[in-house]
Amino acid sequence: MKFETIKRVILAAIMLPFVFMLIEGVVVIRSSVNQYWNLEKDRQFADVLARGGSIAATEILSEIGATRRYLAHPSSRTAVDMQQSRVTLDRERRAFYSSLPSRDALDEGLVGELSILSLAYSRIVAARSAVDQGRYTGSDPGSIYWYAALRQLAVVDALSPLISDPVLLEKSNQLMGILLTYYGERLITGIGTRYLNQGASARLPVELFVQGKVMLGEGMDHMVFHSSAPVVRHIVAYLGRSSQVKANAITDAILAGSRPTGAVHDVWVAAQSERMTFLQQKMIEAAKDIHETGESLSTRSHIHLTRILALCAGLLILATLVLLLAAKGLRLIDRLTQDRETLVGELRSAAQTDLLTGLYNRRGFEVAASALLTQAEHGSRWISVVLFDLDHFKKINDVHGHDAGDTVLRQVAGLARQNFRSFDLLVRHGGEEFLALLPDSTPDDAAIVAERVRLAIEAAEIPLPSGDVLKVTASFGCAGRASEATNRNFEDLVKRADLALYAAKASGRNCVISGPIIPAPVQEERRKAASGGGFDSRI
Numbered sequence: 001m002k003f004e005t006i007k008r009v010i011l012a013a014i015m016l017p018f019v020f021m022l023i024e025g026v027v028v029i030r031s032s033v034n035q036y037w038n039l040e041k042d043r044q045f046a047d048v049l050a051r052g053g054s055i056a057a058t059e060i061l062s063e064i065g066a067t068r069r070y071l072a073h074p075s076s077r078t079a080v081d082m083q084q085s086r087v088t089l090d091r092e093r094r095a096f097y098s099s100l101p102s103r104d105a106l107d108e109g110l111v112g113e114l115s116i117l118s119l120a121y122s123r124i125v126a127a128r129s130a131v132d133q134g135r136y137t138g139s140d141p142g143s144i145y146w147y148a149a150l151r152q153l154a155v156v157d158a159l160s161p162l163i164s165d166p167v168l169l170e171k172s173n174q175l176m177g178i179l180l181t182y183y184g185e186r187l188i189t190g191i192g193t194r195y196l197n198q199g200a201s202a203r204l205p206v207e208l209f210v211q212g213k214v215m216l217g218e219g220m221d222h223m224v225f226h227s228s229a230p231v232v233r234h235i236v237a238y239l240g241r242s243s244q245v246k247a248n249a250i251t252d253a254i255l256a257g258s259r260p261t262g263a264v265h266d267v268w269v270a271a272q273s274e275r276m277t278f279l280q281q282k283m284i285e286a287a288k289d290i291h292e293t294g295e296s297l298s299t300r301s302h303i304h305l306t307r308i309l310a311l312c313a314g315l316l317i318l319a320t321l322v323l324l325l326a327a328k329g330l331r332l333i334d335r336l337t338q339d340r341e342t343l344v345g346e347l348r349s350a351a352q353t354d355l356l357t358g359l360y361n362r363r364g365f366e367v368a369a370s371a372l373l374t375q376a377e378h379g380s381r382w383i384s385v386v387l388f389d390l391d392h393f394k395k396i397n398d399v400h401g402h403d404a405g406d407t408v409l410r411q412v413a414g415l416a417r418q419n420f421r422s423f424d425l426l427v428r429h430g431g432e433e434f435l436a437l438l439p440d441s442t443p444d445d446a447a448i449v450a451e452r453v454r455l456a457i458e459a460a461e462i463p464l465p466s467g468d469v470l471k472v473t474a475s476f477g478c479a480g481r482a483s484e485a486t487n488r489n490f491e492d493l494v495k496r497a498d499l500a501l502y503a504a505k506a507s508g509r510n511c512v513i514s515g516p517i518i519p520a521p522v523q524e525e526r527r528k529a530a531s532g533g534g535f536d537s538r539i
Helices: 003-072 076-099 108-132 142-162 166-197 206-226 230-239 242-255 262-352 362-379 393-400 402-419 443-459 490-506 520-531
Strands: 382-390 425-430 433-439 474-482 512-514
Touching: 003 076, 003 108, 003 142, 003 166, 003 262, 076 108, 108 142, 142 166, 166 206, 166 230, 166 242, 166 262, 206 230, 206 242, 230 242, 230 262, 242 262, 262 362, 362 425, 362 433, 382 393, 382 402, 382 443, 382 490, 393 402, 402 425, 402 433, 402 443, 433 443, 443 474, 443 512, 474 490, 490 512
Parallel strands: 474 512
Antiparallel strands: 382 433, 382 474, 425 433
C-alpha cells in the first residue's frame, strides 16, 4: 500500500470516530441547552406564579379592606392604611410584570389575559381617584377589585400549560385550586352575609351565589385531581370538620331560599370567616412554596449550565487532542515517508557506490561516465583515463591483516578525492585498483593530476587499527583521446591506460606513465599472464 493511501486511511481512522463523537456531543449539548432554557423558563414562571398568587391572595384583598375601612370611617389613620395598601399593590404589580418572560415565551392566550389584566388594573387606578375625590360615598368599589382579582387568577391559570417541570406544574395546580376555593368561599360569604343582614323582603342574588359555588367546585377539582400534596390533604381534612360541614349545610339552605335564625347565622358567619382565614393562609404558603421551587429550579439551571460548559470544555479538549493526535500521526507518516525516500536513496546510492571507499562502483560509474562522454562528444574535447593501483597491496593484507588493507583503501580513496579535480569521476575498479575519468584533459594533463595524487599517497602516513603507521605507494597509467562522435570506444581507452599502468609497474612502481610504452597485444598478453587470467575493463 502506498504511503499516501496509508496516510488517508490513518487520517480517516482518526477523524471519522471524532466526527461521530462531535456530532453526538453537539446533539447532547443542544439537548442540554434546551433543558437549561426550560429550567430557566420554569424558574421565571415560578416567580410569576408566586407573585401573581400573592397579589390575588393578599395585596388586592388588603387594598379592598383598607378602602372599605376608609369609606366607612374616613380619618388620617385609615387614609394612611389605604395609601400604604395601594403602594404595596403597585410594588407587587411592577415586580409581577418584571418577572414575566419575554413575549416570545408566552402563548397568545396568556398575552391576551395579561392585556385584560392591565385594563382591570387601570380600572383600579380610576377607582382610587374616585375614592380620593369622594365619589364613592355610600357605595362600594369592591366589584372593581373583585374583577381584577379574577383576572389575576386567569393569568395564573393560563401559565400552567407553559410549564415543563412536573413538580412546578403540580404546585401551580395546587395554588390555582386554593385560589379558586378561597374566592368562591369569599363570594359566597360576602353575598350570604349581605343577604342575611337585610330584611326578610331581601332577595338573594342567586346567580352570584351559584358563581361562588362553581368557583368553589373548580378549586376543589384542581386540588383533588391534580395533586396529592400535604397542603391539599390539610385543606380537605379541614373542610371535613363538623363545623365546616355544618357551615356547608347552612350555605345550601341559604341557596334553597331558607333564612336561618340569628344563632345559626352567627355560627355560619364564624365558620365562613375561619374558613377564609385558613384558606388565605394556605394561599400564602402555596405561593411561598412555589417561590422556593423557583429557587430550586434556578439552582438546577445553574448546575445544568455548569455541566453544559463543562461538556463544551471537554468536547473542546477532546477535539484539540484528536487534532493534535491527527497532526502527530500525519507528521509521523510524513517522517516515515521521508525516511523511506531516504532509505530508497541510500539503497540506490549503495547500488552505485562502493561501500568501503564511498567511491562509485562500476555500475554507478557507467551512468556518470556515459553522461560525461556525451557532453565531451558535443564539445569535441579531450578525455583521459587514469588507472592506478597500490604497490604490493597483497603484502599489506598478509602482514597486517585485511582490516588494515581496508583502512589503507579508505585512506587512499580519500586522498584521491582530495587531489583529483572536483569534476573528475572516481571508481573503485576492483580490489586495490582505482580508475579516474578526467573530462576535458589531454594525456599530459591527466599525468599532471595523477602525479599530484601519487605524491599525496606517497607522503601520507596511514594509521592502522593496530596502532602502527603505514606508508604506501601507487603506480599510475594514463591514456587519452580526443572526443569525437565517431570514436566511442571507451573500452579501448581503458585498455591503453591499463597498458600504461603495467608499464609503470615494470618501471619500478610508484610512478606515472602516460600512453602505452609497448605494443598493446604483447603488453596485454604479459599482463594477463601476470594477473592470472585478466578482467573485463568495459564500463
